Amino acid sequence: MKKLITKIEGEAVLNITGDDIVETVEIEFYQFRGIEEYLKGKHFMDALVINPRVCGICGHSHLIATAKAIENAFDAQITNKAKLFRELTLNFEIIENHIKWFYITLFPTQIKDKKYMFKALELSQNISKAIALIAGQYPHTSYAIPGGITSDITYVELAKVKNLINEILDKQTLFDDLEIFFANLSKYIGKSNNRFLCAEEVELSKIFEKKNQNQQFVTYNNKFYEVGPLARQKDNIKEIYQKYQDSIYSRIYARLFETIKLLEKNIQICNEIDLSELSYIKPAIISNKGYSIIEAPRGVLIHEIEILNEKIVDYNIIVPTQFNLSSSKTMYSVAQQAIMNEKIEYIDTIFKCFDICAVCVGH
Amino acid sequence: MHSKPKVIWIDAVGCNGCSHSFLNLSYLSSLLEKIDLLYHPILDSDEFKIQESDILIIEGALKEDFIKFGKKLEEVIEQLFIHSKKVIALGSCASFGGMFGEGLIFNKENYGKYYTCKNKIINLPGCPIHPEWLGYVLDMLINNRNIILDEENRPKEIYSYVSHSGCVRNEYFDWKVDAEDFGTKEGCLFYNQGCQAPFTHSSCNKILWNEVSSKPRAGIPCFGCTERNFPKVNLFKTDTMMGIPSKIPLGVTKRAYLTLAGVAKSLKNERLEQRLFEYEEINNKNRG
Numbered sequence: 001m002k003k004l005i006t007k008i009e010g011e012a013v014l015n016i017t018g019d020d021i022v023e024t025v026e027i028e029f030y031q032f033r034g035i036e037e038y039l040k041g042k043h044f045m046d047a048l049v050i051n052p053r054v055c056g057i058c059g060h061s062h063l064i065a066t067a068k069a070i071e072n073a074f075d076a077q078i079t080n081k082a083k084l085f086r087e088l089t090l091n092f093e094i095i096e097n098h099i100k101w102f103y104i105t106l107f108p109t110q111i112k113d114k115k116y117m118f119k120a121l122e123l124s125q126n127i128s129k130a131i132a133l134i135a136g137q138y139p140h141t142s143y144a145i146p147g148g149i150t151s152d153i154t155y156v157e158l159a160k161v162k163n164l165i166n167e168i169l170d171k172q173t174l175f176d177d178l179e180i181f182f183a184n185l186s187k188y189i190g191k192s193n194n195r196f197l198c199a200e201e202v203e204l205s206k207i208f209e210k211k212n213q214n215q216q217f218v219t220y221n222n223k224f225y226e227v228g229p230l231a232r233q234k235d236n237i238k239e240i241y242q243k244y245q246d247s248i249y250s251r252i253y254a255r256l257f258e259t260i261k262l263l264e265k266n267i268q269i270c271n272e273i274d275l276s277e278l279s280y281i282k283p284a285i286i287s288n289k290g291y292s293i294i295e296a297p298r299g300v301l302i303h304e305i306e307i308l309n310e311k312i313v314d315y316n317i318i319v320p321t322q323f324n325l326s327s328s329k330t331m332y333s334v335a336q337q338a339i340m341n342e343k344i345e346y347i348d349t350i351f352k353c354f355d356i357c358a359v360c361v362g363h
Numbered sequence: 364m365h366s367k368p369k370v371i372w373i374d375a376v377g378c379n380g381c382s383h384s385f386l387n388l389s390y391l392s393s394l395l396e397k398i399d400l401l402y403h404p405i406l407d408s409d410e411f412k413i414q415e416s417d418i419l420i421i422e423g424a425l426k427e428d429f430i431k432f433g434k435k436l437e438e439v440i441e442q443l444f445i446h447s448k449k450v451i452a453l454g455s456c457a458s459f460g461g462m463f464g465e466g467l468i469f470n471k472e473n474y475g476k477y478y479t480c481k482n483k484i485i486n487l488p489g490c491p492i493h494p495e496w497l498g499y500v501l502d503m504l505i506n507n508r509n510i511i512l513d514e515e516n517r518p519k520e521i522y523s524y525v526s527h528s529g530c531v532r533n534e535y536f537d538w539k540v541d542a543e544d545f546g547t548k549e550g551c552l553f554y555n556q557g558c559q560a561p562f563t564h565s566s567c568n569k570i571l572w573n574e575v576s577s578k579p580r581a582g583i584p585c586f587g588c589t590e591r592n593f594p595k596v597n598l599f600k601t602d603t604m605m606g607i608p609s610k611i612p613l614g615v616t617k618r619a620y621l622t623l624a625g626v627a628k629s630l631k632n633e634r635l636e637q638r639l640f641e642y643e644e645i646n647n648k649n650r651g
Contacts, residue, residue: 004433007405009379013433030430033376033463045599049586053462056380056491100386100405108407117406118392128387129573136581137572138387139380140491143581145545145599150582152548160575276642279582280546359378 005351007105009057010358012325014339014347022347025339027327028214031362039315044070044307047315048142051303054317054363057100059139060093060131061296062317065303070146073290073307076283081273082148088161088269089131089143090294091262095168096127097297098229098255101355102174106252109349110185116177123168130164133157148280155275162270165263174256187249190350192337194246195223196231197323199295207302209318215327216361218318226334227299227323228355230254236261248338248353255355285310296320298355319360367399368417368505371443374404375436376463377423380491381454387573388494397505413439418504419447422492424456424464425476437476444477449504450484453497458488458517459591468516471591486516490588495570496521515591517564525613526585527560529568530577536561538632539624545582549638552584553608557599559587561612 003014015026035054039047051066052059064086071078103120107113128138134153135141143150197220210217219225226246233254234241244250291304299320306314326333332340339350374382382404388394401416402408411432421440429436444450452468455461460470467477468484477484487496500518503510511519527536535541535551542550552558560568563585567577579585586598602609611620 002433006411006432007407009405010374011432031376035462038462043597043600046594046596049594049598050462053378053380053490056378056383059378059380100383104405104407112407114407121386121391125387125389125573129575132573132576134581136576136578136583137567139383141578141581142583142586143578148546150545152546152582154548274642274645276644278546280544282544 003347005348005356008352008356008358009055009360010362012351012356012358014351016344016347018344020344022340022342022344025336026215026329027325027333027335029216029325029358029361030214031358032213033362035363036315036317039312042312043310044305044312045145047305047312048145051317052140052142054319055357055360056139057097058093058296058298058357058360060089060135060141061294061301062303063142063144064090065292065294065296065301066305067144067146068292068294069290069303069305070307071283071290072292073288073305074146074283074286076147077281078148079277079279079281081275081277082279084269084273085134085149085151085153086144088266089135089141091266091269092127092131094295094297095259095262096124097355098259099123099127099172099174102252102255103177105355106349106352107177107181109352110181119173119177123172126164126168130161133161145280147283148278150280152279153275158270158273158275162267165267165270169260169263172260174259178252178256181252182249185349187244188247189342189346190248190251190338190353192226192246192334193224195225195334196234197225197227197300198231199293199300202293202300202302204291204293204302204304207318209322216322217326217328218322219326220323224326224331224333225323227320229258229299231299232295233258233261246338248350251353298357298360299323317363319357319363321354321357321361324354325356325361367397369401369415370398370418370420370501371401371414371416371447372403372420372422373431373440373443375421375423375431375440375457376426376429377454377456377461379404379422381422384491385494385497388498389574390498391494394498394501398501413442413446415446416443417448418451418501419443419449420451420453421457421467422453424460424462424466426464429464444480448483451497451500452484452486452516454492455488455490455588455593458486458515459593461490462594469591481516484516485510485512485518488517488589488593489565490586490593493565493567493570493572496566513564517589521566521570522564522589524564524566524569525561526563526565526567526577526579526587526589527612528566530560530579532579534632535635537627538635539628540632540635542582547582547638549635552579552582553601555601556584557586557597557601558584559590559610560585562610563587563590565589
């Protein structure tokens, strides 16, 4: 049986065997755009405009990863202020992603009620606004550049940003809605292999990416790992994780937990930033290779660049969905394992609980 | 229209950035109540099927052999197009091809596949689309109002302006004070940093992004993302000829512009030659 999954920033096809219960599943993504090829021969700075267009929902993560990969090649330094602003806006993207994903992507797989969508929009519009106050616009800003950030923010903007965060914290009802979502759904479905990977522990040499047109295959140390909010937060939600393991409930709980945690963190960052520091320090341009490994909303994101005489010779991107949604006949990826042995009626919910990004995969 | 207009929103080859950008429209919920949204790439809707629509929104570029809903994208688009009354080419990809493929009416240098049907199409370039631009177009169509278009099928109410109109750095532009480098609120980005705002048709600095800002306000040059040649190469560098920007503001001759620029530069504005203000370090004083 073939099942088409849509509304995941693109689409995917699942090839499923089994009648009521899934015996095997293979995952296919097939919408390729060729951004890595498009980058070749371009000036390295152009990547700061092109790469956010990898993805309409997590494009800011691609911007930050690009700036950091180039900085890694140049061995460039940035000020603490620039670092904190980047952290602030990246956190906002993670927060916005989680809220939209929860209410707009996941909720309709169980509960058809437009009121939840409007709830997401009310919150997410304020988050976009907070990013725009710092980075000019959202989506598709290019305010992070090698050497820092382009904007020279004043305390006027920071006051507004803090106010927006407080409004969101006051209005949100994420954990109440989590229980509504699970009113008629088991919290124990969708368990996988309990292997997790975060950006800070990644050694690039242990990553293996098989370039394949339709099926993704990205391993770490020859094994499939789960990346994303549960990997990042499982030690902070120990009771939930011990009880539900890497089930759908833990995955969703981790995302909502992270949303609140990062909102609070962002207030702290706003209070810490010293605006007297420089926004930008011009880096010395050298021909070299560089890379970056960051946490995007959906997990580990890797960018690798090679620059020769200011031009991009080679570029490689590995996105979180490639880790989680790999597909293989011989060993099973995180999502394959989560879906196998579960009822067919749960496929859409379990599949989407990974927060899939098909356009990212199709970079 | 007596009943609510039927709207189909389809994503072709792109990044879904226009879909997400539109979710930032502050009056989106009331707008959605005035239409019957049959399909959308992100928002919940019935399963996709080929059917009639009053307004077809195509986001993303066309590309041969791209698969959509298990079929050829171009066939899906063609069927939807035939069964629609009005078509919005949403974003720079659908309008001009952008980074990923071909546009409906225009490509970067030639005509697109749907050139002969251009009377049915409204181009809304921008990468991504500004939510209020689409909000306005939908409101006009819902109310059966006529939208005046320019020679590239863009609504004049939006694209008669240039991105430069309303920029907070305009004083620096007028007095020819360039930004020495990135990261300062002072200085104009037109001379060195590649800003294309003076010759880019858009109203980014009139209708602000997310209701609060714009790229040049945040120190990012305008990349000319509403224009047919987007993205050009060397986006952070001004193309110059003998030290003078090779593209000049729309509507003036090069000679007129250079005369004016020369005069402005010779008559210094002293206020703009220095920083507006500087912050003192907060580390030791305020924090103890």
